[in-house]
Amino acid sequence: MTATLPNAQDLYPSRLAAPGELLERQDPTVWPGVDDGPLGQQELQDYDGKGYLVVPQMITPTELESFRTELDRLRSDGSLKQDERYVVERETGDVRSIFAVHQISQKINDLVHDPRIVNRARQILGSDVYVHQSRVNYMPGFTGSGFYWHSDFETWHAEDGMPRMRACSFSIALTDNFAFNGGLMLMPGAHRYFAPCAGETPDENYKSSLQKQEIGVPHREQITQLARKFGIDQFTGPAGSALIFDSNSMHGSGNNITPLPRSNIFIVFNSVENTLGEPFAAANPRPRHIADREFTVVNPK
Amino acid sequence: MTATLPNAQDLYPSRLAAPGELLERQDPTVWPGVDDGPLGQQELQDYDGKGYLVVPQMITPTELESFRTELDRLRSDGSLKQDERYVVERETGDVRSIFAVHQISQKINDLVHDPRIVNRARQILGSDVYVHQSRVNYMPGFTGSGFYWHSDFETWHAEDGMPRMRACSFSIALTDNFAFNGGLMLMPGAHRYFAPCAGETPDENYKSSLQKQEIGVPHREQITQLARKFGIDQFTGPAGSALIFDSNSMHGSGNNITPLPRSNIFIVFNSVENTLGEPFAAANPRPRHIADREFTVVNPK
Numbered sequence: 073m074t075a076t077l078p079n080a081q082d083l084y085p086s087r088l089a090a091p092g093e094l095l096e097r098q099d100p101t102v103w104p105g106v107d108d109g110p111l112g113q114q115e116l117q118d119y120d121g122k123g124y125l126v127v128p129q130m131i132t133p134t135e136l137e138s139f140r141t142e143l144d145r146l147r148s149d150g151s152l153k154q155d156e157r158y159v160v161e162r163e164t165g166d167v168r169s170i171f172a173v174h175q176i177s178q179k180i181n182d183l184v185h186d187p188r189i190v191n192r193a194r195q196i197l198g199s200d201v202y203v204h205q206s207r208v209n210y211m212p213g214f215t216g217s218g219f220y221w222h223s224d225f226e227t228w229h230a231e232d233g234m235p236r237m238r239a240c241s242f243s244i245a246l247t248d249n250f251a252f253n254g255g256l257m258l259m260p261g262a263h264r265y266f267a268p269c270a271g272e273t274p275d276e277n278y279k280s281s282l283q284k285q286e287i288g289v290p291h292r293e294q295i296t297q298l299a300r301k302f303g304i305d306q307f308t309g310p311a312g313s314a315l316i317f318d319s320n321s322m323h324g325s326g327n328n329i330t331p332l333p334r335s336n337i338f339i340v341f342n343s344v345e346n347t348l349g350e351p352f353a354a355a356n357p358r359p360r361h362i363a364d365r366e367f368t369v370v371n372p373k
Numbered sequence: 374m375t376a377t378l379p380n381a382q383d384l385y386p387s388r389l390a391a392p393g394e395l396l397e398r399q400d401p402t403v404w405p406g407v408d409d410g411p412l413g414q415q416e417l418q419d420y421d422g423k424g425y426l427v428v429p430q431m432i433t434p435t436e437l438e439s440f441r442t443e444l445d446r447l448r449s450d451g452s453l454k455q456d457e458r459y460v461v462e463r464e465t466g467d468v469r470s471i472f473a474v475h476q477i478s479q480k481i482n483d484l485v486h487d488p489r490i491v492n493r494a495r496q497i498l499g500s501d502v503y504v505h506q507s508r509v510n511y512m513p514g515f516t517g518s519g520f521y522w523h524s525d526f527e528t529w530h531a532e533d534g535m536p537r538m539r540a541c542s543f544s545i546a547l548t549d550n551f552a553f554n555g556g557l558m559l560m561p562g563a564h565r566y567f568a569p570c571a572g573e574t575p576d577e578n579y580k581s582s583l584q585k586q587e588i589g590v591p592h593r594e595q596i597t598q599l600a601r602k603f604g605i606d607q608f609t610g611p612a613g614s615a616l617i618f619d620s621n622s623m624h625g626s627g628n629n630i631t632p633l634p635r636s637n638i639f640i641v642f643n644s645v646e647n648t649l650g651e652p653f654a655a656a657n658p659r660p661r662h663i664a665d666r667e668f669t670v671v672n673p674k
Contacts, residue, residue, distance in 0.1 A: 251552030
């Protein structure tokens with residue numbers, strides 16, 4: 073199905089001349105519509121309050137092993153290194169991410185359709201869902217460079233034309249996440265505020281922003297305000313655990329000088345009632361492997 | 374007192390053509406000689422085993438406040454910014470460290486002589502002690518760049534001519550140390566191995582190494598070996614707590630993208646029986662504000 077419609081109203085203006093005041097979120101975090109699923113009431117409440125939830129053992133140790141093998145295979149497949157879906161580390165040339173990986177790997181496509189995954193997404197988003205983005209991330213030891221604070225939604229809205237905050241991300245850890253090897257930091261509750269960012273979106277911004285984001289970055293004053301109000305938490309836990317987080321969670325990660333690399337599988341589901349329109353603040357939408365504009369409902373199987 | 378003597382034997386060769394095998398430590402960690410002091414037997418044993426020890430409230434909240442004021446004063450004193458004892462952040466020009474700060478600030482000089490501090494150093498080093506180095510460190514929020522893995526002793530031995538592992542450092546936190554704002558990482562027990570480093574020491578290496586160390590850096594293989602054997606721990610805790618650590622502790626810190634800056638007071642005591650000789654692996658010794666070659670016994674007062 074394709075759906076590129078002109079957008080009516082911009083509820084979350086960004087890429088402005090100057091960073092704006094924090095705006096209150098206009099959307100629910102947990103959407104009504106799908107009552108049954110793996111998530112209990114308490115988990116949904118926690119997710120609603122903090123904007124994220126940790127599932128301690130999303131995949132089993134046996135599955136973990138097979139996903140690691142699959143990631144090694146994908147990363148070392150020389151024939152794919154020139155593929156636009158592969159993002160390489162600026163300094164070392166190592167593979168940092170592989171986008172649209174559910175279209176490259178059958179194994180990851182199966183994971184997307186796994187009821188443990190997709191049914192949780194359906195519960196949170198209150199509707200049928202599709203994959204907005206998928207990728208695997210490799211953060212090497214010693215030189216892992218981390219990612220500065222940002223809201224994914226800010227970019228998805230400005231550059232991809234996602235109208236509302238009705239998407240959620242699954243980050244499934246394939247390595248142990250310690251506090252000190254670049255584990256994701258989040259601000260519990262900050263998803264209830266939108267931080268309008270300063271700066272016009274350059275053409276093909278995604279080509280550099282996936283390595284180091286320069287535009288769509290919240291102002292220090294906004295980050296300080298949110299950190300003061302909500303504090304900072306960190307996603308730590310053994311391999312196999314998953315973090316599910318709201319599209320507008322304020323998050324970032326430090327660098328990683330430890331010998332312990334990190335890798336994860338990252339799947340973003342969007343509601344079929346929230347498909348992409350024209351970008352709200354960019355001349356052209358980003359390519360499909362980064363933000364899919366043609367969507368197929370993901371049914372559990 | 375001055376003591377620059379030729380060195381007899383190099384127990385810890387470094388700055389070699391290639392990184393060497395890990396060497397077993399030839400020195401005690403806790404030296405016999407001073408029986409009484411603030412440290413209990415259990416604390417001394419812990420220090421001996423791990424190579425470091427946390428003292429939860431080394432200074433009181435009232436003292437904390439007055440040291441913060443003192444640091445703000447020192448940092449903003451424009452007349453001192455050209456002073457060689459001031460080290461500025463490469464990218465921003467902000468003050469990152471002030472060396473020999475106990476000679477600049479009476480307040481910090483008093484702290485050096487505080488029985489809570491110096492008597493702990495005397496117990497660990499088993500003799501009279503003097504200040505090998507003192508400094509205050511400021512790690513800003515958002516852009517704090519951290520420090521890669523290293524042993525201080527490696528540099529003090531190679532570049533300053535410190536013969537034996539008989540020095541210890543006090544890092545007194547003036548801000549809360551979280552896991553995620555660049556808190557020091559240590560490898561408990563790794564102080565029992567010396568990691569010989571590769572690379573000849575360039576002239577005036579200290580001028581760049583205090584910003585980003587390039588020489589005297591352990592090889593990744595050595596770091597991996599030590600991390601596998603000993604694991605990684607992190608110094609977290611409220612402002613006012615102190616970390617005392619052995620000169621040969623393997624330590625480092627990640628960057629800091631949080632809005633929470635970090636600052637601390639750092640005092641290195643060396644035993645008067647371990648004074649500096651000719652550098653073991655450098656053409657000239659580093660300047661006195663970085664590694665004092667004339668020493669005065671620090672008596673508690």
